[in-house]
Each structure stands twice: as structure tokens, then as C-alpha cells.
Amino acid sequence: MRTIKLAAIGCGNRTTVYANLVKQIAGEKFKITALADPVKERRDEIAGYEKTAEIRHFDSADEFLKQEKMADAVIIGTQDDYHFNPAMGALKKGYDIILEKPISNNLEEVLILDRTARELNRKVIVCHVLRYTPFYNKVKEVIESGLIGEIVTVNASEGVGTWHMAHSFVRGKWADTEKSSPMILAKSCHDMDILSWLVQKKCLAVSSFGGLEFFREQNAPPNAPFRCIDGCPVAESCQYNALLYMNEQRVPWLSVVFDPESMKKNQGGASDDEIRKWLETSPWGRCVYHCDNNAVDHQVVTMSFEDGITATFTMTAFDEGRNIEICGTKGTLKGGTYTQKITSHDLVFYDNRYGKITTWDIEVESGGNDSHVGGDLGFVSMLYEELTAEDPSLMRSSIHESVESHVMAWGAEISRKENRVVELKELVKKMEL
Ligand SMILES: NC(=O)c1ccc[n+]([C@@H]2O[C@H](COP(=O)([O-])OP(=O)(O)OC[C@H]3O[C@@H](n4cnc5c(N)ncnc54)[C@H](O)[C@@H]3O)[C@@H](O)[C@H]2O)c1
Structure with a gap:
């Protein structure tokens, strides 16, 4: 059986989910050879699944794409506004692609990617997991x-x-x-x-x-502060209270946005003090009626x-x-x-x-x-x-x-x-x- 070499551009939440599942159910069929992400801890987390293989690390998609082809297929798990460039680069380098949805957040780019994949006869699988x-x-x-x-x-x-x-x-x-x-x-x-x-x-x-x-702003309860941690008068009854990240909403939500190094030190469990501190500055500490959504x-x-x-x-x-x-x-x-x-x-x-x-x-x-x-x-x-x-x-x-x-x-x-x-x-x- 041929082993498929996999690389990843963007090693955040989604790529980690896929890499973890690959390790659990199909480890012998795949081998991870290269990882690109500006955040080292995210690369290290995935590299940890492949103890024996040599994995090359890159700080960015661009750095990875400058190199000779080093895998059969590449997972593109960057954010919505950065799918098109790495996907085009990877197609031109000869990679097949496992592409997170949306294909791109620009319809014209979606059509260009589809056309390019067909012209180059490359496989692009979109992660429409349903x-x-x-x-x-x-x-x-x-x-x-x-x-x-x-x-x-x-x-x-x-x-x-x-x-x-x-x-x-x-x-x-x-x-x-x-x-x-x-x-x-x-x-x-x-x-x-x-x-x-x-x-x-x-x-x-x-x-x-x-x-x-x-x-929206006009639905904010009277005197609700900008951050829940600053003592909201309706904290007890509000289902959106950000302090719930410390208990009933900790899993699975906190781990996908909280600083990974700190999560690791605590074996997946940040302390309440660390979470409180994070809620003082993080976007996830804001009152839901006072956001820029x-x-x-x-x-x-x-x-x-x-x-x-x-x-x-x-x-x-x-x-x-x-x-x-x-x-x-x-x-x-x-x-x-x-x-x-x-x-x-x-x-x-x-x-x-x-x-x-x-x-x-x-x-x-x-x-x-x-x-x-x-x-x-x-x-x-x-x-x-x-x-x-x-x-x-x-x-x-x-x-x-x-x-x-x-x-x-x-x-x-x-x-x-x-x-x-x-x-x-x-x-x-x-x-x-
Ligand atoms: N298929 C699904 O059901 C599903 C579910 C959730 C999210 N998504 C999609 O998956 C994509 C990723 O979402 P996520 O939650 O994993 O995001 P994430 O923010 O956790 O991960 C994105 C990663 O890209 C990295 N990155 C940023 N710039 C980079 C660059 N220049 N080169 C390489 N890496 C770079 C970031 O450091 C981060 O680790 C999004 O497009 C999202 O919409 C799909």
C-alpha cells in the first residue's frame, strides 16, 4: 500500500482535528512531512502525532511554497480570507489539496480555483464534512x-x-x-x-x-459593562456571560481559542486565574451586545x-x-x-x-x-x-x-x-x- 505524504498550511483547530483523526484511524496510510504556521506551538502539537517521521517546519505558507514539492497533498486550514493564495500556489506546485470550506470568500476566486484544478488535473477535496x-x-x-x-x-x-x-x-x-x-x-x-x-x-x-x-448595542441590559469580567448587573441570568468559559462552556470552546502553550502546561486545563486574565483583554471576554459584529x-x-x-x-x-x-x-x-x-x-x-x-x-x-x-x-x-x-x-x-x-x-x-x-x-x- 502506497503511503500518502501530507503537508499542512495553517495548523489551527481544523487541521489539528484532521491530523489527530489521521493518526487515530489511518496512521499507516499517511505520513506528515511538512507543517506551515506562524505559531510554533500549533505545529508542534501536530508534529507530536508523528514521532518517527522527519517533519519540516515553516513560518508561513509562502516559505513552504518556495520549497520543492515535499508531499502528495496539502491541507489548507488557514482562515477564510487566506485560502485562495495558498491553494493556487499549491496547485501550481503540483499538490493535490484538502481545502477547508469556504473554498474562498470571493466567488470569482472560487471559480478560478475550480478552473485551475481542472486545467492542471489536480484533486481538490473540499471539507464539506456533512x-x-x-x-x-x-x-x-x-x-x-x-x-x-x-x-x-x-x-x-x-x-x-x-x-x-x-x-x-x-x-x-x-x-x-x-x-x-x-x-x-x-x-x-x-x-x-x-x-x-x-x-x-x-x-x-x-x-x-x-x-x-x-x-446589538440597543439590546444591552442597562449598565452592562463592555467586558463581563467587570461586574455585570445581569451576570447571573445572562446565558452569554463570558465567565462561563471557566465552567460549563469550557469544553470544547475554550481550547480552540485560548493560548495553546498555557493549555498544554496545565494538561488542557487553564486555571481560573489565567482565564480571568484572558477575559480582560481577549475578544471572547466582551459583552455580546457591545461587539463589532x-x-x-x-x-x-x-x-x-x-x-x-x-x-x-x-x-x-x-x-x-x-x-x-x-x-x-x-x-x-x-x-x-x-x-x-x-x-x-x-x-x-x-x-x-x-x-x-x-x-x-x-x-x-x-x-x-x-x-x-x-x-x-x-x-x-x-x-x-x-x-x-x-x-x-x-x-x-x-x-x-x-x-x-x-x-x-x-x-x-x-x-x-x-x-x-x-x-x-x-x-x-x-x-x-
Ligand atoms: N469544515 C468545517 O466544518 C469547518 C469548521 C470550522 C471551521 N472551518 C474553516 O476552516 C478554516 C480554519 O478554521 P480554524 O478554526 O481551524 O482556524 P484557526 O484560526 O484555528 O487556524 C488557522 C491557522 O492558520 C494559521 N495561519 C495564519 N496565517 C498563516 C500563514 N500565512 N501561513 C500559514 N498559516 C497561517 C494561523 O496561525 C492558525 O493557526 C476556516 O476557513 C474555517 O472557516 C471549517
């Missing part, structure tokens, strides 16, 4: 079995969850969409991707509404697909988990967090003709980010097969497939901002001029 979850694979299997008939409508939703919203999209790295990406791309390109994967038809047009309503906290998208299929998608900060309802000509398939809560089954089908109910309970092995419900583990389990496949079109989440979700997301964002229906063909045509 395609690798047992849940969505079961949904796809049921659709393809013909049980529900022809799909007519789909309603899907994603509840981001209040703490996740506050952590990532109010206080955190995706709060300012100018520096990162619009919410519908940053968070929900997964959902656009799953919809297009399940429907298996082209999305023709989208419209969208939404905005930032809650996490502009990411929307709710958005709805309506979609028109080929063959008259329609779909809706709602992203909201104020619910938790994903839900899907697919109405076919023979009946309705419902699944996700809400269905699980009220029926104790993950997926339920109601047959229109016979009134028969079929249910499915889906087992998920843990590994990676739990909110990805087995997607990280599924993704890494398939990685070797996908990188060695002769035919790149067999990749489940190729850049070519993923472009569709990015076009849908950009169409939705333009629609939301300009209050109009966006024809996706026109949007792409404009970009390609």
Missing part, C-alpha cells in the same frame, strides 16, 4: 431507493446554537464578515451543499431575507431547482441542530435534531398511500467535532480512498461539486442585501466575464 455523516448518507440512500418518490419540496434548517453563535459569530473569528465571510457562506455553505447533493439538480435561482437583530443572526433562503423543485433553508442563532423535511410524491421524510427529540428516531418516513411509518436510528461514532455528527471521522476515513482514486470525479466532495453551494450562498447573500431574486446562471456568467 457529506460524510451517517445521517445525511442515510437520507441520500432513502431518496435513491425511490421510497419517497420524486422530490418536490425540501425544508431545511440549521440552529447554530446560542453559545456557538456568540463564540464564533459575535465575539469570534467570523463576526466581521468583511474579514471572514458572510454567515450563509461561513456556516451554511454546508447546508447549501447538502441540499444540492440530496436534490441532485441544479439550483436556478434564490431569494433571501435576514439580518442581525439581537446581538455584523454577521446575521437569522437568515432564510428560498431556492428554485431544475424540474420545479423548491426548497427553503433557515439559519437561526436561537435553535440548536439541523433539521430536514423532504416531501416526495409518495410521502414525507423528516429527520434531524427535532425529529430525534420528539420521536426518539433520527429519520421518519410517512407513506401517503398506506399511512405506514418507517423509522431509522443512526449510529454515530464520535471523533472530531461533535457538532459535525460523525462528519469529521467519516471524512478522514474516506480520505485515502479519495486521494488515490484514479477518477477524480468519484470524489464525494470535489471542488467542482462544491462550487454549486458557493454560488447558491453568494446568490443568497446578494439577494438579502439587494432585496431581489438572483438568477444563479447570470451571477456565474458575470463572474466569468
Whole structure:
């Protein structure tokens, strides 16, 4: 069996998750040969998974890309605004790529990367990990079995969850969409991707509404200070109190943003005093009503697909988990967090003709980010097969497939901002001029 040499550009949270899973489940198939990140501790953490191999370290993507090719594939796990340059550089150097989503936070760059990958005949796998979850694979299997008939409508939703919203999209790295990406791309390109994967038809047009309503200055309780640590009058009852990083919100949130060296010294557990100090200066110590955020906290998208299929998608900060309802000509398939809560089954089908109910309970092995419900583990389990496949079109989440979700997301964002229906063909045509 051929060993695949892997390198990584950006050794933060996501790359660490993948490298850790590679070590756990496919260590003999992969070998990490090079790591690029300005933060040495992050490189060291990943290098620690590969005790025997020689690993070359670089301070930046540029330094790494100046060298001769030193791996078969490179993981690109930098932030949203820095995917395009390293990805183009890596393609030109002859690497296949495991590219974090979004492909880029600029649609034109998305199209250029797709075209370049095809011209150079390189594989680019986009980390749309939901395609690798047992849940969505079961949904796809049921659709393809013909049980529900022809799909007519789909309603899907994603509840981001209040703490996740506050952590990532109010206080955190995706709060300012100018520096990162619009919410519908940053968070929900997964959902656009799953919809297009399940429907298996082209999305023709989208419209969208939404905005930032809650996490704003005018909703701050009277006398709430800029930082929670400065003694807030509603500290006890506020679900967003940053002091919760010391206890109930410590795992998994703190470790992905807290200084890694300090976490390591304390075997993963920073002391309360260290966290208090951090809350005095860190963006994660700010009151959620006094941040510089502009990411929307709710958005709805309506979609028109080929063959008259329609779909809706709602992203909201104020619910938790994903839900899907697919109405076919023979009946309705419902699944996700809400269905699980009220029926104790993950997926339920109601047959229109016979009134028969079929249910499915889906087992998920843990590994990676739990909110990805087995997607990280599924993704890494398939990685070797996908990188060695002769035919790149067999990749489940190729850049070519993923472009569709990015076009849908950009169409939705333009629609939301300009209050109009966006024809996706026109949007792409404009970009390609
Ligand atoms: N697939 C998913 O479900 C999923 C989930 C969360 C995040 N993401 C995406 O993954 C990407 C990474 O997110 P993250 O949470 O791991 O971010 P992170 O901030 O933890 O990691 C980014 C890393 O890039 C490094 N970096 C910065 N400049 C660099 C340079 N010039 N050269 C090399 N490295 C550099 C940083 O030091 C940091 O370690 C983002 O685009 C994010 O949107 C995907």
C-alpha cells in the first residue's frame, strides 16, 4: 500500500482535528512531512502525532511554497480570507489539496480555483464534512431507493446554537464578515451543499431575507459593562456571560481559542486565574451586545431547482441542530435534531398511500467535532480512498461539486442585501466575464 505524504498550511483547530483523526484511524496510510504556521506551538502539537517521521517546519505558507514539492497533498486550514493564495500556489506546485470550506470568500476566486484544478488535473477535496455523516448518507440512500418518490419540496434548517453563535459569530473569528465571510457562506455553505447533493439538480435561482437583530448595542441590559469580567448587573441570568468559559462552556470552546502553550502546561486545563486574565483583554471576554459584529443572526433562503423543485433553508442563532423535511410524491421524510427529540428516531418516513411509518436510528461514532455528527471521522476515513482514486470525479466532495453551494450562498447573500431574486446562471456568467 502506497503511503500518502501530507503537508499542512495553517495548523489551527481544523487541521489539528484532521491530523489527530489521521493518526487515530489511518496512521499507516499517511505520513506528515511538512507543517506551515506562524505559531510554533500549533505545529508542534501536530508534529507530536508523528514521532518517527522527519517533519519540516515553516513560518508561513509562502516559505513552504518556495520549497520543492515535499508531499502528495496539502491541507489548507488557514482562515477564510487566506485560502485562495495558498491553494493556487499549491496547485501550481503540483499538490493535490484538502481545502477547508469556504473554498474562498470571493466567488470569482472560487471559480478560478475550480478552473485551475481542472486545467492542471489536480484533486481538490473540499471539507464539506456533512457529506460524510451517517445521517445525511442515510437520507441520500432513502431518496435513491425511490421510497419517497420524486422530490418536490425540501425544508431545511440549521440552529447554530446560542453559545456557538456568540463564540464564533459575535465575539469570534467570523463576526466581521468583511474579514471572514458572510454567515450563509461561513456556516451554511454546508447546508447549501447538502441540499444540492440530496436534490441532485441544479439550483436556478434564490431569494433571501435576514439580518442581525439581537446581538446589538440597543439590546444591552442597562449598565452592562463592555467586558463581563467587570461586574455585570445581569451576570447571573445572562446565558452569554463570558465567565462561563471557566465552567460549563469550557469544553470544547475554550481550547480552540485560548493560548495553546498555557493549555498544554496545565494538561488542557487553564486555571481560573489565567482565564480571568484572558477575559480582560481577549475578544471572547466582551459583552455580546457591545461587539463589532455584523454577521446575521437569522437568515432564510428560498431556492428554485431544475424540474420545479423548491426548497427553503433557515439559519437561526436561537435553535440548536439541523433539521430536514423532504416531501416526495409518495410521502414525507423528516429527520434531524427535532425529529430525534420528539420521536426518539433520527429519520421518519410517512407513506401517503398506506399511512405506514418507517423509522431509522443512526449510529454515530464520535471523533472530531461533535457538532459535525460523525462528519469529521467519516471524512478522514474516506480520505485515502479519495486521494488515490484514479477518477477524480468519484470524489464525494470535489471542488467542482462544491462550487454549486458557493454560488447558491453568494446568490443568497446578494439577494438579502439587494432585496431581489438572483438568477444563479447570470451571477456565474458575470463572474466569468
Ligand atoms: N469544515 C468545517 O466544518 C469547518 C469548521 C470550522 C471551521 N472551518 C474553516 O476552516 C478554516 C480554519 O478554521 P480554524 O478554526 O481551524 O482556524 P484557526 O484560526 O484555528 O487556524 C488557522 C491557522 O492558520 C494559521 N495561519 C495564519 N496565517 C498563516 C500563514 N500565512 N501561513 C500559514 N498559516 C497561517 C494561523 O496561525 C492558525 O493557526 C476556516 O476557513 C474555517 O472557516 C471549517
